[in-house]
Amino acid sequence: MALKHFSTTAMGIALAMGGAAVMVQPANAAKKEAAPAGPKLSKEVRDPLAAAQTAIQAGDATTGAAKVAEANAAAKTDEEKYFVAAVMLDLSKIDKNPATQAAAIDALIASNRAPADQLPTLYLASGQTAYQAKNYAKAEQMLSKAIELKTNNSDAYALLVEAQARQNKTPQALQTLQTAIDKQRAAGTKVPSDWYGRGINMAYTAKMPQQTAALTQAWVKDYPTPSNWRDSLVTYRELNPMDADGQLDLMRLQRVAGALKGQGDYMEYVLATYLRYPGEAKAVLDEGTRAGVINLAKGGNAAELSGIVSGKVAADKASLGAAATAAKGPKGTGKTAVSTGDAYLGYGDWANAAEMYKLALTKGGVDAGLVNTRLGMALAKAGQKDAAKQAFAQVTTGPRAGLAQYWMIWMDQQA
Structure with a gap:
């Protein structure tokens, strides 16, 4: 049985940020009328970023990418880097390039301007995109940070288990899984059966009898079917x-x-x-x-x-x-x-x-x-x-x- 994997969608990161990126007006347009105070961007960043947004709205990914790259090269302050990353994230929705999405998410984190309540989601998204790219070490780092920041998405644990397992870090993966199980129980939520199945498979394959027994015992406590009882006891006998x-x-x-x-x-x-x-x-x-x-x-x-x-x-x-x-x-x-x-x-x-x-x-x-x-x-x-x-x-x-x-x-x- 496979442990429940995290969703492979874009995760609605833009929605978590309050919708699409703030519209950036060209510098000359800003002079014509008194507009509300917006981001403090230099002309070298503001103009190409505004052009990128216009292209993105028109579905022109090629122009959008070129203008985002131009703005990114000129960005110097954290605020400029943040807004460039936000527009880059919008670009990823039309160019369908996972690399664009990953770069945008990481740039939002690196800008030091992302609101604190967005950081768990951003680290979670970064970990997911890294996992999809088979960069399991980075996925482990980002997902661990998301958990440290108290993401409320239990799938972060599931994906972290998989990232650690892919690196042959079975003891760490099992510890992560146990932490996830403990949190589920503390919240009064039943642990998914496939979490147990994945953990048992890892512990059994690694010939770890104590961990295998603990997981199978927890499994038959929560899911006492005859089949689960048989699998648990046969597994116990094989390792003990x-x-x-x-x-x-x-x-x-x-x-x-x-x-x-x-x-x-x-x-x-x-x-x-x-x-x-x-x-x-x-x-x-x-x-x-x-x-x-x-x-x-x-x-x-x-x-x-x-x-x-x-x-x-x-x-x-x-x-x-x-x-x-x-x-x-x-x-x-x-x-x-x-x-x-x-x-x-x-x-x-x-x-x-x-x-x-x-x-x-x-x-x-x-x-x-x-x-x-x-x-x-x-x-x-x-x-x-x-x-x-x-x-x-x-x-x-x-x-x-x-x-x-x-x-x-x-x-x-x-x-």
């Missing part, structure tokens, strides 16, 4: 290598977020669970069948695995009571409690799963990050949101820390 258990817990979140897509996603999940958690594998196969992405009637691997797990479920489920009793006994260990909790989790028995995980933490000898992740999952599915968040908050290191953050985002989105 996890062991088999970590990948399984990520797929479990995909499942509850409705973010499993196609036969490949469902079968990867089944292959990760059918040996240890037949009940969970069967549930996933059944969901894939209902979704129309798995067809058991066709045979093949899916049908074979369905047969395997279907034959195991009854005995496996019946053994859970004895396993829980053993885990609670004096010979029970943290590992046996985790294993029993995992089995309960696979069958959707959230209360018993949570009890086993809590037991495992008291007995010790287990991976606390894994256990707290799964305890949080069980409590979240049981509707115990606060307790679940407390469990997830204990997961602070490694790739599971980010996974816990995604789980908490998902919880906040549930009724």
